[in-house]
Amino acid sequence: MKANTLLGLLGGALALADQRTGFYNNPEPLIPSTEGASTEELEARWGTDWGFSGITTFAHLKHTKCLVSPDELFDIGIIGIPFDTAVTYRPGARFGPRAIRAASARQTSFRGFNHRAGLNPYASWPVILDCGDIPVTPFDNALALHQMTSGYLELVSRKAYNYENPPSHKHPKLITLGGDHSIALPALRALNQVYGKPVSVIHFDAHLDTWHPGKYPSTWANSPTQADFTHGSMFWLARQEGLIANSTSVHAGLRTRLSGEDYSDYEDDDQQGFLRIEADDIEILGVEGVVRAIMERMGTENPVYLSVDIDVIDPGLAPGTGTPEVGGWTSREMIQILRGIDGLNLVGADIVEVAPAYDMTGESTALAAAQLVFEMVTSMVKRGLQDRGEYIERVPPRKNWFLSSEKVVGTDDSVSSQKPLKHDEI
Numbered sequence: 001m002k003a004n005t006l007l008g009l010l011g012g013a014l015a016l017a018d019q020r021t022g023f024y025n026n027p028e029p030l031i032p033s034t035e036g037a038s039t040e041e042l043e044a045r046w047g048t049d050w051g052f053s054g055i056t057t058f059a060h061l062k063h064t065k066c067l068v069s070p071d072e073l074f075d076i077g078i079i080g081i082p083f084d085t086a087v088t089y090r091p092g093a094r095f096g097p098r099a100i101r102a103a104s105a106r107q108t109s110f111r112g113f114n115h116r117a118g119l120n121p122y123a124s125w126p127v128i129l130d131c132g133d134i135p136v137t138p139f140d141n142a143l144a145l146h147q148m149t150s151g152y153l154e155l156v157s158r159k160a161y162n163y164e165n166p167p168s169h170k171h172p173k174l175i176t177l178g179g180d181h182s183i184a185l186p187a188l189r190a191l192n193q194v195y196g197k198p199v200s201v202i203h204f205d206a207h208l209d210t211w212h213p214g215k216y217p218s219t220w221a222n223s224p225t226q227a228d229f230t231h232g233s234m235f236w237l238a239r240q241e242g243l244i245a246n247s248t249s250v251h252a253g254l255r256t257r258l259s260g261e262d263y264s265d266y267e268d269d270d271q272q273g274f275l276r277i278e279a280d281d282i283e284i285l286g287v288e289g290v291v292r293a294i295m296e297r298m299g300t301e302n303p304v305y306l307s308v309d310i311d312v313i314d315p316g317l318a319p320g321t322g323t324p325e326v327g328g329w330t331s332r333e334m335i336q337i338l339r340g341i342d343g344l345n346l347v348g349a350d351i352v353e354v355a356p357a358y359d360m361t362g363e364s365t366a367l368a369a370a371q372l373v374f375e376m377v378t379s380m381v382k383r384g385l386q387d388r389g390e391y392i393e394r395v396p397p398r399k400n401w402f403l404s405s406e407k408v409v410g411t412d413d414s415v416s417s418q419k420p421l422k423h424d425e426i
């Protein structure tokens with residue numbers, strides 16, 4: 001009997017079974033054998049994960065241990081650096097990558113369209129991989145710094161998968177899941193080598209992180225030691241090493257207490273080349289003003305490293321972090337600011353200081369971090385599309401309908417015109 005005749009008979013039998021049993025009796029579905037099925041058929045049948053299924057990778061992306069797979073090219077890599085032995089207060093950010101990956105579970109290529117950018121970053125031009133973690137020793141910070149720098153440098157030195165287009169995209173871009181904030185130093189060392197010049201840093205944080213190592217109690221260390229490498233001094237070290245571009249970097253979201261009895265921390269910070277935007281400034285500037293200040297200082301062409309300490313968000317919304325400070329921005333404000341600065345020329349990014357032991361059971365901190373990564377990926381993909389000349393500006397249907405002078409059909413006064421849309425109008 002020919003296969004299609006058999007399938008026809010089976011289909012007929014199934015239809016008959018349907019008539020007899022009805023929908024809610026759950027008739028056994030008759031599915032053709034997988035024997036001889038093509039990869040596409042298998043993919044269609046089994047390839048799509050639900051948010052809650054599958055092995056945990058960031059956004060269900062393909063996982064490759066990129067460091068041991070030198071031939072597997074990619075354009076954007078999610079890389080975990082589970083390192084937290086340079087913290088000054090609560091340890092635990094070594095579990096950050098794991099928590100952020102788990103919290104990204106509802107990000108899928110199937111439902112990944114970012115309405116603000118009009119694109120689905122997981123279904124666009126780049127090859128995006130979850131590159132796994134850089135394994136880092138928890139016993140020796142000097143060795144750890146060497147491991148992190150080597151691993152990062154190895155990955156960003158590679159040729160990007162889409163090496164030819166856009167022309168500026170020669171190397172893959174990494175988004176690092178920390179880890180404490182000190183992981184930004186090895187990233188900056190590696191990026192300086194690959195791009196051949198200092199990069200600008202947009203630094204979202206409650207804290208300055210440009211502290212001279214001597215600003216910590218250090219009676220025991222009068223000369224440089226590995227104790228200088230902390231999550232509050234890595235930008236000071238980076239500046240000393242000439243890794244940060246002069247006068248084009250920005251701190252945003254600051255609200256830290258300062259040392260001593262004066263503003264000497266700010267005076268030190270002024271020497272590092274950063275513009276300071278305080279958390280409170282958002283009351284005056286608004287999200288748009290913060291965005292404008294960042295873009296005017298940084299421009300759209302300088303290579304930029306984006307570094308986000310999750311403690312920039314208020315601990316009421318993101319408590320799972322190493323050095324919480326009250327009075328921070330909301331996650332919505334932070335997301336809007338990231339969207340507003342998507343014209344920056346990002347060459348790398350991180351999200352750090354997620355310490356899940358202090359998070360709430362609903363994963364609020366890790367969820368915020370995962371969403372910020374989604375916005376970072378979207379911005380990199382959008383910039384790539386623009387550079388390729390393929391970006392299409394799209395406006396969401398009915399955007400700002402509530403500001404429109406149009407009246408909802410059947411009404412003629414301003415109060416009733418603000419009624420929500422009916423379901424079938426959405």
Ligand SMILES: [Mn+2]
Pocket residue numbers: 205206207309311323353
């Ligand atoms: Mn911080």
